Amino acid sequence: MIRAILTDIEGTTSSIxxxxxxxxxxxxxxxxxxxxxxxxxxxxxxxxxxxxxxxGLVAASRAELIALLQRWIDEDRKAxxxxxxxxxxxxxxxxxxxxRAHVYAEVPAKLREWKQRGLALYVFSSGSVxxxxxxxxxxxxxxxxxxxxxYFDTEIGAKREVESYRRIAAAIxxxxxxxxxxxxxxxxxxxxxxxGMHTTLLARPPATCPxxxxxxxxADFNGVALE
Numbered sequence: 001m002i003r004a005i006l007t008d009i010e011g012t013t014s015s016i017x018x019x020x021x022x023x024x025x026x027x028x029x030x031x032x033x034x035x036x037x038x039x040x041x042x043x044x045x046x047x048x049x050x051x052x053x054x055x056g057l058v059a060a061s062r063a064e065l066i067a068l069l070q071r072w073i074d075e076d077r078k079a080x081x082x083x084x085x086x087x088x089x090x091x092x093x094x095x096x097x098x099x100r101a102h103v104y105a106e107v108p109a110k111l112r113e114w115k116q117r118g119l120a121l122y123v124f125s126s127g128s129v130x131x132x133x134x135x136x137x138x139x140x141x142x143x144x145x146x147x148x149x150x151y152f153d154t155e156i157g158a159k160r161e162v163e164s165y166r167r168i169a170a171a172i173x174x175x176x177x178x179x180x181x182x183x184x185x186x187x188x189x190x191x192x193x194x195x196g197m198h199t200t201l202l203a204r205p206p207a208t209c210p211x212x213x214x215x216x217x218x219a220d221f222n223g224v225a226l227e
Contacts, residue, residue, distance in 0.1 A: 001178060002119065002178065002179070002180045002198060002226045002227075003119065003120065003174060003178040003179070004119060004120040004121070004122060004149075004172060004174050004178060004179045004180070005114060005119055005120070005121050005122070005179070005180050005181075005182065006122045006123070006124050006152075006165075006168065006179055006180070006181045006182070006192075006197070007121070007122070007123055007124070007181075007182040007183075008123075008124060008125060008159075008181075008182060008183040008184065008185070008188065008202075009123060009125040009127065009132065009135065010125070010184070011183075011184030011185070011202065011204065012182055012183055012184050012202045013103055013104065013107050013221075014101060014102050014103050014104065014107075014135075015102045015104070017102075018101065018102035022099055023086070023090060023099075024073055024076075024086075026089070026090065026093055026098070026099070027073060027085075027086040027089045027090060028070055028073045028074075030089050030092075031066055031069055031070060031073075031085070031089065032066050034085075034088070034089050035048070035062055035065065035066055035085075036062065038088070039062065043084075043088070044085070044088070047081040047084045047085050048065055048081070048085075050080070050081040051065060051068060051069060051072075051079065051081040051082065051085075052065060052068075054079055054081060055068055069082055069085065073086070078126045078154060078158070078159075080128070080153065080154045080155055083126060083127050083128040083131065083153065083154070084128045084130070084131075086127070086128070086131060087127065087128040087130045087131030087134065088130070090131055090134060091130070091131075091134055094134050094137075094138040100138055100139060100140045101134075101135040101136065101138055101139045101140065102139075102140055103139045103140060103141050103144070104204070104220060104221070106220050106221050106222050107141075107221055108139075108141040108142075108144055110221035110222065110224070111144060111147045111221075112147065114226075115147050117226075119226075120149045120172065120174075121147055121148045121149055122148060122149055122150045122151065122152065122168070122172060123136075123148055123150075123151045123152065124151075124152045124153075124156075124159065124164075124168060124181075125151075125152075125153060126153065126154055126159060127153060128153050129151045129152070129153050129155075132151045132153065133145055133151060136148065149172070150171075150172060152168050152171070156168060156171070159183075159185070159188045159191070160185075160187045160188055160190075160191050161191055162191045162194045162195045163195075164191065164195075165179075165181070165191060165192045165195035165196075165197055166195045166196075169195070169196075169197075175196075176195050176196035176197050177196050177197070177198070179197045179198065180197065180198040180199070180200065180224075180226065181197045181198070181199050181200075182199075182200050182202060182221075182224065183199075183201065183202065184201065184202045184203070184204065184207070186201060186210075186213070186214075186215065189201055189214075189215045190214065193214070193215065199215045199216065200215060200216045200217070200218060200224055200225075201213060201215040201216065201217040201218070202217075202218060202219075202220070202221075203217050203218070203219060204219060204220060205219060
């Protein structure tokens with residue numbers, strides 16, 4: 001029986017285009033000034049150190065780190081350090097009302113319906129947990145943050161690794177077999193299914209469901225079945 005829903009963000013609750021065309025360019029443009037003016041903050045120092053370590057840099061100037069991080073943005077690198085720093089930059093944009101996070105039209109009502117039915121709702125995204133919280137608090141549909149019971153990012157593990165899903169189940173105190181994972185990425189669903197979770201692939205138009213796919217496939221949240 002499904003008791004909890006774990007959902008991806010990009011391509012699942014929200015358009016990939018919003019992330020690629022709005023959030024990424026915003027962070028890339030403001031990254032140099034942000035690091036120069038916030039480099040004394042312990043959290044910023046920590047993530048800059050983690051980025052340098054991941055890149056194998058024994059010593060790096062701020063300019064080198066900025067160039068590294070901007071290249072990672074261009075490559076859509078799923079680096080935890082980059083995602084954390086992007087989240088800090090996006091916070092300013094959300095707070096200043098420069099943008100609102102996109103969510104597909106049926107998502108807010110469906111999330112509320114599932115919540116009213118007693119299901120626990122969680123997010124698993126490559127974006128940092130603070131960025132995820134901001135995303136749903138400042139959505140085009142208003143504050144959706146209160147609907148979620150928890151958030152997970154790649155600090156718990158990569159999204160295509162089986163153990164990540166087992167760790168999430170343990171963290172929320174649920175059997176893996178009681179959790180439904182929603183994503184638009186087959187490899188993530190494969191990992192979740194191997195861990196023992198139920199899975200559903202979101203193939204939002206113009207994408208289509210694959211023939212004889214390994215996962216139940218729907219076009220939007222209205223098609224998600226809980227039985």
